[in-house]
Amino acid sequence: MSFGRPPRCLFCSFxxxxxxxxxxxxxxxxxxxxxxxxxxxxxxxxxxxxxxQLSENMKPEDFKPYTKKEKAYLKKHYTPEQLAAxxxxxxxxxxxxxxxxxxxxxxxMKLMYLDDFSVVEPGIxxxxxxxxxxxxxxxxxxxxxxxxxxxAKFISEMxxxxxxxxxxxxAEQNRMTIGKEENELNPNSSLVPDLFQPGETIDGPSDKxxxxxxxxxxxxxxxxxxxxxxxxxKVLMKNTGYSASEIxxxxxxxxxxKSVVNQTRLGKIRSExxxxxxxxxxxxxxxxxxxxxEPPDANIQAVYRAIRNMKPVPRYENRTIFGDVTGxxxxxxxxxxxxxxGFGLRxxxxxxxxxxxxGISDIAARVERARNPMNTVKAAYQAxxxxxxxxxxxxxRGKKLVDVRKVYYSGRRx
Amino acid sequence: MSLVxxxxxxxxxxxxxxxxxxxxxxxxxxxxxxxCLALQNDGFISSVVRGGPEAPPMHNLLGxxxxxxxxxxxEPVTQINVASRRLWLxxxxxxxxxxxxxxxxxxxxxRRLTIDVAGLREVVRGxxxxxxxxxxxxxxxxxxxxxxxxxxxxxxxxxxxxxxxxCRVL
Numbered sequence: 251m252s253f254g255r256p257p258r259c260l261f262c263s264f265x266x267x268x269x270x271x272x273x274x275x276x277x278x279x280x281x282x283x284x285x286x287x288x289x290x291x292x293x294x295x296x297x298x299x300x301x302x303q304l305s306e307n308m309k310p311e312d313f314k315p316y317t318k319k320e321k322a323y324l325k326k327h328y329t330p331e332q333l334a335a336x337x338x339x340x341x342x343x344x345x346x347x348x349x350x351x352x353x354x355x356x357x358x359m360k361l362m363y364l365d366d367f368s369v370v371e372p373g374i375x376x377x378x379x380x381x382x383x384x385x386x387x388x389x390x391x392x393x394x395x396x397x398x399x400x401x402a403k404f405i406s407e408m409x410x411x412x413x414x415x416x417x418x419x420x421a422e423q424n425r426m427t428i429g430k431e432e433n434e435l436n437p438n439s440s441l442v443p444d445l446f447q448p449g450e451t452i453d454g455p456s457d458k459x460x461x462x463x464x465x466x467x468x469x470x471x472x473x474x475x476x477x478x479x480x481x482x483x484k485v486l487m488k489n490t491g492y493s494a495s496e497i498x499x500x501x502x503x504x505x506x507x508k509s510v511v512n513q514t515r516l517g518k519i520r521s522e523x524x525x526x527x528x529x530x531x532x533x534x535x536x537x538x539x540x541x542x543x544e545p546p547d548a549n550i551q552a553v554y555r556a557i558r559n560m561k562p563v564p565r566y567e568n569r570t571i572f573g574d575v576t577g578x579x580x581x582x583x584x585x586x587x588x589x590x591x592g593f594g595l596r597x598x599x600x601x602x603x604x605x606x607x608x609g610i611s612d613i614a615a616r617v618e619r620a621r622n623p624m625n626t627v628k629a630a631y632q633a634x635x636x637x638x639x640x641x642x643x644x645x646x647r648g649k650k651l652v653d654v655r656k657v658y659y660s661g662r663r664x
Numbered sequence: 665m666s667l668v669x670x671x672x673x674x675x676x677x678x679x680x681x682x683x684x685x686x687x688x689x690x691x692x693x694x695x696x697x698x699x700c701l702a703l704q705n706d707g708f709i710s711s712v713v714r715g716g717p718e719a720p721p722m723h724n725l726l727g728x729x730x731x732x733x734x735x736x737x738x739e740p741v742t743q744i745n746v747a748s749r750r751l752w753l754x755x756x757x758x759x760x761x762x763x764x765x766x767x768x769x770x771x772x773x774x775r776r777l778t779i780d781v782a783g784l785r786e787v788v789r790g791x792x793x794x795x796x797x798x799x800x801x802x803x804x805x806x807x808x809x810x811x812x813x814x815x816x817x818x819x820x821x822x823x824x825x826x827x828x829x830x831c832r833v834l
Contacts, residue, residue, distance in 0.1 A: 573800055573801035
């Protein structure tokens with residue numbers, strides 16, 4: 251692998267093959283700029299001149315009016331009215347003033363680096379990803395000539411013993427538009443949402459899904475799976491209202507497993523104790539305990555109870571908790587602390603798994619006194635559930651509350 | 665300024681809210697009065713009334729002493745009766761939970777803690793400054809005794825005041 255050309259992210263290039271629009275820089279795994287073969291390397295910035303020196307030596311001559319070439323280039327991008335406005339704006343400011351009043355910004359919103367904003371810097375700027383939608387706005391219907399070309403190609407490539415089926419296949423599979431393939435085969439429209447499930451046609455479910463769709467499970471299969479569910483799973487589905495596939499998609503993790511013994515008159519009876527957490531990765535979390543002499547039974551008990559016990563966990567910005575919370579079960583005392591975006595889950599493994607299941611991504615935790623795994627999980631659950639909602643606090647005190655993070659940047663999150 | 669009495673008040677308020685009392689009384693002093701008014705201003709308690717050893721008349725609808733209303737008479741504080749005055753506080757609850765769930769002393773009678781504006785800025789942002797822990801839980805408040813009276817930590821930062829840290833309220 252050449253290091254000049256970085257490895258490409260698979261996920262970013264799903265819909266790349268058919269795209270014929272302008273090339274979008276891919277996501278980089280390294281900070282150096284992407285080197286494309288068809289694009290000359292960017293000239294390195296001249297060294298030896300700092301911004302300070304530049305600002306001190308600024309002269310009116312440095313601010314030149316647009317050349318003819320530049321104007322011609324601008325004409326491609328702007329309407330004549332816009333161009334007139336730009337020229338009027340340029341003329342309104344005296345180059346002498348520009349040279350005198352040029353300052354290095356010192357305000358808190360200043361940029362920490364020099365940039366002309368004309369290129370995407372992989373290390374600093376947001377990644378520009380390939381579009382997710384199938385839509386191709388440049389797609390056009392084929393003209394008669396295009397169809398004639400297609401037909402000519404078909405004739406020229408026709409096998410010697412051509413049958414009617416060859417002709418039918420050509421007539422059915424020949425495309426009607428020029429542009430992205432997905433745009434024609436699976437167009438996206440908010441006005442006309444998908445009427446059919448993947449693999450379904452107007453005549454009913456088809457056994458052979460279309461080439462374009464890559465779907466492993468059809469609704470028919472899902473219904474079949476539901477019928478084959480065990481008795482316990484059926485009860486769970488009835489209680490929770492989830493389908494078997496939804497239950498399968500939940501995140502469950504067995505955190506504690508130990509053997510326990512009951513001493514009876516007849517002797518010791520061993521059984522397996524299992525503690526499991528379940529969550530949907532988006533704000534629901536539950537813990538379940540199971541105990542049985544048969545380990546698989548205990549496992550299923552624990553998982554199903556965890557799913558049945560799932561409750562919403564309050565999350566701030568869907569990533570961390572509201573303030574610091576404490577929990578105590580037995581001798582385990584722990585403290586969960588909210589953290590800024592991008593902090594990660596810096597906590598011990600049990601709490602990490604619980605946060606993963608609940609969809610919390612920024613948290614810190616301290617477990618004090620005892621560190622019994624079972625009680626740690628219970629205490630962490632207690633702590634997560636004991637969060638106080640700021641809105642409720644504000645209403646209780648009769649105060650108005652505003653989250654300034656939502657107020658800055660016009661209330662936009664990202 | 666007796667912090668011993670203030671510590672007793674804090675404990676008493678904790679006990680009263682845990683017992684879900686509608687109103688309670690604390691000894692009268694200027695420090696207690698100012699702190700209670702600050703708490704009332706921030707919505708932790710519903711009313712503050714200076715009364716005698718007996719509870720002042722209740723509000724007809726609210727069931728707590730509000731200090732005003734029909735036929736209400738305030739006994740003026742004189743040198744004779746000042747020692748028997750008490751502060752009657754109306755406590756608040758929201759969805760079966762006390763609004764003032766925990767009040768604890770930061771300064772102790774044997775160790776008074778003061779803080780300047782720079783330190784207070786850190787505390788308000790949730791960071792520890794000196795011996796004083798940051799305000800990290802939603803709705804957590806810290807009360808300080810300053811030159812301009814008893815104020816909440818955020819108000820002190822706004823007005824650039826430092827002072828003696830009294831208590832932390834959650």
